[in-house]
Amino acid sequence: MARFITDGFHHVTGVVSDAQRTVDFYRDLLGLSLVKKTVNFDLTNTYHLYFGDAAGSPGTLLTFFEWPNAQRGRFGIGGVHHIALSLQDDVAQLRWKRRLTDAGVKVTGPYDRGYFSSIYFTDPDGQVLEMATAGPGFAIDEPANALGHHLIVPDPSRLPAGRDEVTIAATTWPEPVQVITADMAIQSIHHVTGHTDDLESAHDFYTSALGLSLVKMSLNQDDARTKHYFWANYDGRTVRESSDMTLFGWPARAPKAREGTGQTHHVAFRARDDDEQIAWRDYLESLGLHVTAVRDRKYFRSIDFRTPDGLLIEIATDGPGFAVDEDPGSLGRALCLPEWLEHSRSEIEAGLRPLI
Numbered sequence: 001m002a003r004f005i006t007d008g009f010h011h012v013t014g015v016v017s018d019a020q021r022t023v024d025f026y027r028d029l030l031g032l033s034l035v036k037k038t039v040n041f042d043l044t045n046t047y048h049l050y051f052g053d054a055a056g057s058p059g060t061l062l063t064f065f066e067w068p069n070a071q072r073g074r075f076g077i078g079g080v081h082h083i084a085l086s087l088q089d090d091v092a093q094l095r096w097k098r099r100l101t102d103a104g105v106k107v108t109g110p111y112d113r114g115y116f117s118s119i120y121f122t123d124p125d126g127q128v129l130e131m132a133t134a135g136p137g138f139a140i141d142e143p144a145n146a147l148g149h150h151l152i153v154p155d156p157s158r159l160p161a162g163r164d165e166v167t168i169a170a171t172t173w174p175e176p177v178q179v180i181t182a183d184m185a186i187q188s189i190h191h192v193t194g195h196t197d198d199l200e201s202a203h204d205f206y207t208s209a210l211g212l213s214l215v216k217m218s219l220n221q222d223d224a225r226t227k228h229y230f231w232a233n234y235d236g237r238t239v240r241e242s243s244d245m246t247l248f249g250w251p252a253r254a255p256k257a258r259e260g261t262g263q264t265h266h267v268a269f270r271a272r273d274d275d276e277q278i279a280w281r282d283y284l285e286s287l288g289l290h291v292t293a294v295r296d297r298k299y300f301r302s303i304d305f306r307t308p309d310g311l312l313i314e315i316a317t318d319g320p321g322f323a324v325d326e327d328p329g330s331l332g333r334a335l336c337l338p339e340w341l342e343h344s345r346s347e348i349e350a351g352l353r354p355l356i
């Protein structure tokens, strides 16, 4: 049976405790577009909010379930540690550091990670976010046509003992940044990083189930006792943007992730269309994975299954997209419900706090 290769991330979904606070943060502070305001189709008295670029393109989408009374989540084995968002360059990154800091958000970095530069902060529920520069990319220490073949030990200047933390902390943009200019725009999901206690099994999973390739074997630059592996859509020449899943290799018996607010619920990868998704589902079952039936999520179709560590993975179709029930110029304005919930609209609306 043919192997399938995902084009990259479709969306990442997290859990938040307060929908309005989430809109204030992701739309108003980070400048993402709220492209769909709907409810969790499996729990219809709670919001499901979609943020991304203005069109809601796959690879740009961060979505959130509002679970007001949920416990606080925790990263760990089988969970996501952070979601990285892509910026065009380090000037944009410093402007973001200043904008976020002035808004009361604690920011660390910029750290030179070699393949990109990174700043880190958390959203109001504690989800760790990174803003990473698009380049220089993975070919700085290996040939572009032979990535991921050898363990790369980072330059000592990039490890904690070699870093000038005082200078890094003081580095920021000299002026306040009240307006998000076009050169600062968040471009896409840069990478998603989780934890595993079994890099070998994770490698088998990401290469066989999703068709990704190992593009870097290195060490965690904040804890060089542990490994850090990167997989991506890679054709032997180019690493496709917004396709990079990375894992820190933790020891066996390390704590498991716990579902809840501030923790990623699932990571969705792209399928081109319904036919590919259906064939992919058969292929995944042939690998022994337990895969859900195809579900209609209105804006895409999805199937779900789990990594060996327990992380929930979805494969979502690129279409039909977010303009299926709203004008492309006014996405996210109205509360949108799928046809099968329209008959309950008044009860659903009565149970939701309006968002501004």
Ligand SMILES: [Fe+2]
Binding pocket: 082, 084, 118, 130, 191, 193
């Ligand atoms: Fe990262």
Ligand SMILES: [Fe+2]
Binding pocket: 011, 013, 266, 268, 302, 314
């Ligand atoms: Fe999803």
